[in-house]
Amino acid sequence: MSQALLNVRDLKVAVEEKTILDGLNLTVCPGEIHVLMGPNGAGKSTLAAAIMGDPRYTIEGGSIEFDGEDLTDKAADVRARKGIFLSFQTPQEIPGVSLESFLRTAQGAVQGKQPKVMTFRRALAEKMELLNMDAAYAERYLNVGFSGGEKKKAEILQLLTLQPKLAMLDETDSGLDVDAVKTVAEGIKAYHNENNALLIITHNAKILEGLDVNYVHVLDDHHIVYTGGPELVEQITAHGFAGILKGADEHGG
Amino acid sequence: MNTTELLNALPVTTWNHLRVNGAPKEANLPERPESGWGETNTAYELSDGVRCTAVLPQECTGEYSGLGKEADLRIHTEANFSRFFLAEGVSEGITYLREKLDAQHPNAVTHTAIHAKSGSKVTFVQIIQSDPEVEGLSASLTQIAAEPGADVTLVQLQLLSGKSKRYNGVSVKVARDARVKIVRAELGGNIVVTGARAMLGKTAGAFDLSAIYYGDGDSILDFNDVAVHTGRDTHSEMHTAGVLADRCRKTLRGTIDFRRGAVHAVGHESEDVLLFSPEVRHRAAPLILCTEENVEGQHAASAGRLDENVLYYLASRGLDPQQAMRLMVDARFAPVVDQIPDKVLRDLVRASLERRLEHAQILG
Ligand SMILES: Nc1ncnc2c1ncn2[C@@H]1O[C@H](COP(=O)(O)OP(=O)(O)OP(=O)(O)O)[C@@H](O)[C@H]1O
Ligand SMILES: [Mg+2]
Numbered sequence: 001m002s003q004a005l006l007n008v009r010d011l012k013v014a015v016e017e018k019t020i021l022d023g024l025n026l027t028v029c030p031g032e033i034h035v036l037m038g039p040n041g042a043g044k045s046t047l048a049a050a051i052m053g054d055p056r057y058t059i060e061g062g063s064i065e066f067d068g069e070d071l072t073d074k075a076a077d078v079r080a081r082k083g084i085f086l087s088f089q090t091p092q093e094i095p096g097v098s099l100e101s102f103l104r105t106a107q108g109a110v111q112g113k114q115p116k117v118m119t120f121r122r123a124l125a126e127k128m129e130l131l132n133m134d135a136a137y138a139e140r141y142l143n144v145g146f147s148g149g150e151k152k153k154a155e156i157l158q159l160l161t162l163q164p165k166l167a168m169l170d171e172t173d174s175g176l177d178v179d180a181v182k183t184v185a186e187g188i189k190a191y192h193n194e195n196n197a198l199l200i201i202t203h204n205a206k207i208l209e210g211l212d213v214n215y216v217h218v219l220d221d222h223h224i225v226y227t228g229g230p231e232l233v234e235q236i237t238a239h240g241f242a243g244i245l246k247g248a249d250e251h252g253g
Numbered sequence: 254m255n256t257t258e259l260l261n262a263l264p265v266t267t268w269n270h271l272r273v274n275g276a277p278k279e280a281n282l283p284e285r286p287e288s289g290w291g292e293t294n295t296a297y298e299l300s301d302g303v304r305c306t307a308v309l310p311q312e313c314t315g316e317y318s319g320l321g322k323e324a325d326l327r328i329h330t331e332a333n334f335s336r337f338f339l340a341e342g343v344s345e346g347i348t349y350l351r352e353k354l355d356a357q358h359p360n361a362v363t364h365t366a367i368h369a370k371s372g373s374k375v376t377f378v379q380i381i382q383s384d385p386e387v388e389g390l391s392a393s394l395t396q397i398a399a400e401p402g403a404d405v406t407l408v409q410l411q412l413l414s415g416k417s418k419r420y421n422g423v424s425v426k427v428a429r430d431a432r433v434k435i436v437r438a439e440l441g442g443n444i445v446v447t448g449a450r451a452m453l454g455k456t457a458g459a460f461d462l463s464a465i466y467y468g469d470g471d472s473i474l475d476f477n478d479v480a481v482h483t484g485r486d487t488h489s490e491m492h493t494a495g496v497l498a499d500r501c502r503k504t505l506r507g508t509i510d511f512r513r514g515a516v517h518a519v520g521h522e523s524e525d526v527l528l529f530s531p532e533v534r535h536r537a538a539p540l541i542l543c544t545e546e547n548v549e550g551q552h553a554a555s556a557g558r559l560d561e562n563v564l565y566y567l568a569s570r571g572l573d574p575q576q577a578m579r580l581m582v583d584a585r586f587a588p589v590v591d592q593i594p595d596k597v598l599r600d601l602v603r604a605s606l607e608r609r610l611e612h613a614q615i616l617g
Contacts, residue, residue, distance in 0.1 A: 052569050055561075076568035077577075085569075092566040096584025102570075105580060109571035158570065 005030050005067060005197050006051070006166055012061035013043075013050045019060070020046045022222040028166065031194040033211055035233060036201045038219035039241055044201045045089055047219065048168045051199075052086040053079045067165060081110055083165030087155035087172045093143040099154060100124060100138040103161050110162050127160045130190060132183050148175040156187040167191065168199040173207035181206045205233045218244055258323040261448045261477035263506050263538060273504050273538040276475040280444050282324055282420055285331045286360045286390060294358040295334040300346025303375055306337045310368035312398035313337075318422030319448015319477040320394075325422055328394040332364035339368050340375040340405070347594060350379045354389035354417065363393040369403035369431075376594055378408040380601075381419070383441070389417035391442075396424045399431035401455070406434045408593055412605040413441035415470055425451035427458035429484070434461040436592045440605055443470060448477035453487035453518070464493040465589045467582075467609055468501035469529075476505040478522075482515035482548070491522040494585045498529040498613050504536040511541070511548040518545065523553040527585060529578075530616040559615065579610050 006028040013021040020043045028034055038044050049057050051064060053076035063072045071079050094102065103124065108114035121138075128135055131153050143151050152172050159167050169188070173181050185207050192198060192211070200207065208230075216232035217224045218241065226232075226244050236244065259275030260282060266274045299305070317325045338348065352361050369375055383389045391413060399405045413419055419442040425433045439445050445468070451460035460480050468474045474497075480489035491507055509520035524537055539552040559581055567577040583590075586606065593599045 054565055056565075076565060077571055077573045080569050080571040088566070088569075092563050094563060094566075094584065096587050097580060102580075105576070106570035106572065109573070109576055162570070 003068065004028065004065075007065040008051065008062070009065070010062035011050065011059065011064065013046055014058045014060050015046065015056060019222065021050065024062070024223040026217070026224060028197045028199060030165070030197055032214045033192065033198045033200065035208065035213055035216045036199060036219060037203070037216060037233070037236055042219045043222065044219055045170055048086050048170050048199070048201060051168060052076055052084060077109075085159055085162055085164035085167045087152070087159060087167065087169040089170040089174070091143050091151045091155055093141075095141050095144050097142050098139050099142050102142045103158060106158065107161055124161065127157055130160075131157055131187050133157065149177060149180045152176055152184065153180065156184050159191055160187060163191070163196075165196050166199065167196065168201070170201045171203070173202055173204050185209055185211070205237050208233060220245055258321050260320055260324055261446055261475050261506065262321055263477070263540065264479060264508050264510060265540065265542065273506060273536050276446050276504070277473060280446050280473050280475055282327060282392065283390065283418065285362070289358060289360040290333050294353050294355065294361055295363060296351045297336060298349040300344050300348045300375070302342045302344030302346070302373065303338050303340045303348045306339050306368075309337050309366055310339065310398065312368050312400070312426070313366040313396040316424045316426055316452050317450065318394060318424040319450040319479055320420065320422035320446065321448075324420065325394050325424070328362055328392050328420070328422065329364050332362045332394070334361060335364040337366040337368070338377075339370065340373045340403075341370045343374040344376075347376045347378055350377065352379070352381045352391060354383035354387050354391060354413070356384065356387060359383075359387050359389040361389075361391050365393065366396045367398070367405060367407070369397070369399045369405045371400040372402045373400075374404040376406040376408070378595065378598065379410065380598065381409075381411045381413060383414045383417055385414050387414050387417060389413060391417060392420035394422045394424075397433055398426045399428055399433050401429045401431055403428070403431045405432070406436070406594070408436045409438065410593070410598060410602055411439045411441055411445070412602070415441060415443055415472070417442045418444040419446070421447040423449040425449065425460060427451060427453050427455065427460055427487075429455040430457045432459040432461065435463070436589060437462065437464040438589065438602055439464070439466045439474070440602070440609065443472040445472065446475045448479070450479040451481065451489065453480060453482045453484050453489060453515075455484040457486045457488075458484055459488040460490070462491040463589045463592060465586045466493070466495040466503070467606065468495070468503055469498035469609065469613060470501065471499070472501050474501065474503040478506070479508045479510065480520055481510045481512065482518040482520060482545075483512045484514065485516045485518070487515060487518045489520040493524045494526075494589065495524070496527045496529065496582055496585065497533040497535055500530070500532045502534040504538065506538045506540065507552065508540040508542065509550050509552075511543045511545045511550060513544050515545045516547045519549045521551045525554075525585070526556040527582070528556060528558050529613060532616070574615065578613065578615060579607070582606065582610060
């Protein structure tokens with residue numbers, strides 16, 4: 001077995017003094033695709049935020065190890081430079097900063113040196129084409145006036161540009177039309193290889209089409225209550241969480 | 254000579270309780286220094302269509318800058334460098350006025366007049382710089398007259414050391430169908446007193462001011478920008494973006510004065526300030542005066558800290574707090590910096606900002 005990329009141990013996370021996650025364990029190895037499901041409000045976004053290092057979430061216990069290093073107390077920008085990426089459920093709008101200059105700055109920050117303008121532009125144009133994005137969007141202020149779907153595509157464009165070791169996608173498929181979900185799935189496929197890993201939060205099987213999912217986790221009651229294979233996705237989308245959660249209870253969680 | 258008049262005075266003194274009627278005493282125009290003069294620290298380059306004249310054109314006089322009549326008169330009489338320009342025809346080039354204060358020549362008082370003849374189009378760029386440690390004084394008065402249909406752009410780039418004093422008065426007269434545009438960056442100095450005042454006396458004249466400022470340390474920044482509308486269909490746009498750090502004290506007065514006769518005049522003003530520290534003192538006195546009723550006047554103001562959601566988003570993309578701060582300052586200033594008509598100068602301004610921001614701190 002290869003060395004784990006992400007190792008979350010006994011994690012306890014609170015926001016505004018309310019415990020959202022407790023006793024959560026998760027291991028992700030390079031090359032793997034993990035899917036995280038669970039009822040609304042279960043704490044899926046909270047887990048992604050805690051792994052990314054959102055300062056609004058307090059880690060009250062446990063540890064987050066990444067690529068052999070303990071990142072539990074590290075700031076988000078340090079984690080990002082180590083190779084953690086989060087595609088946000090609601091991406092920020094940044095007036096005054098064009099998508100292109102933002103991506104170039106971010107790539108420079110993550111790789112430690114500013115990419116050459118022409119090489120960068122060419123690569124960016126290719127990725128935008130893959131994602132069916134109008135080239136003119138490179139000049140537009142980041143996410144300002146973008147539709148919900150366009151914002152999600154811009155997140156995947158960032159994923160493709162920054163090439164992180166671990167990509168967490170928080171409901172990147174929600175609010176996307178049928179074709180856009182396909183396009184985004186293409187983008188994810190283009191990103192994935194044996195050296196990186198994905199943690200995909202979704203309520204929907206569509207985005208997983210064409211991806212070799214290794215594990216599906218169900219988050220409820222503050223931690224992961226059930227882990228299964230890709231067949232679980234179909235089961236949950238067809239019958240809901242009730243059956244699985246009940247089964248999990250019987251197994252003692 | 255002693256100044257008795259308030260510097261940068263608000264056109265109507267109704268704001269007494271807020272102490273924004275004029276620049277604070279500490280910011281008064283100092284006595285003319287005995288030494289430290291010399292024309293070696295000032296220079297100019299003419300573009301096609303622009304020539305110098307020996308006498309101050311009458312057309313440029315008769316009005317005053319935002320600094321006020323007395324300050325204008327002092328700068329006029331005490332100037333060690335006076336240049337009067339006449340613009341004819343359409344010129345795509347740029348006339349440069351450079352000022353560089355150094356240890357031997359820390360002082361410069363300059364008087365510039367620009368007379369743009371009917372139908373002419375010209376761009377002037379004033380670059381005010383100093384060596385890093387200079388305790389300089391730069392005082393300037395710029396008087397612009399745009400005759401019918403003329404189009405004048407004045408770019409003012411002030412990149413002085415953090416120990417210099419800066420006084421910048423601009424008076425503008427706009428004739429029928431003429432347009433005067435000022436792009437202003439006040440990025441240095443520990444005392445900065447700046448006031449542009451435009452008289453829009455004739456039909457369809459337009460005045461446009463796009464300004465940025467950066468203040469840190471214990472500096473005092475004081476702005477007094479005025480658009481006076483008396484002509485029909487006149488138009489003014491005055492928009493400022495600023496960043497304040499440390500214990501900087503800043504006041505910005507922005508007045509749109511619609512006087513009788515300014516039928517269908519339109520005036521908009523705004524200020525958008527980013528605050529890096531709770532010890533900053535930020536005062537804004539937007540004022541819209543109406544003696545003519547058939548007008549449209551509007552002001553908008555916003556002041557705030559960097560949004561923590563935005564900072565987290567930038568962090569999640571690998572930007573450390575310093576990089577995130579720089580990006581957000583760039584974002585704020587970009588619309589003005591992008592209007593500087595010369596890449597070398599744009600880079601100069603960006604580099605100067607970069608140096609300032611190296612020492613900047615965001616305090617809770
Ligand atoms: N910043 C916050 N302030 C207060 N409460 C929060 C905050 N973030 C999350 N919570 C609470 O934590 C719980 C988990 O929220 P979270 O967003 O992680 O759920 P989720 O599983 O992602 O749900 P969904 O499927 O609806 O996206 C919810 O009860 C939510 O109200
Ligand atoms: Mg969520």
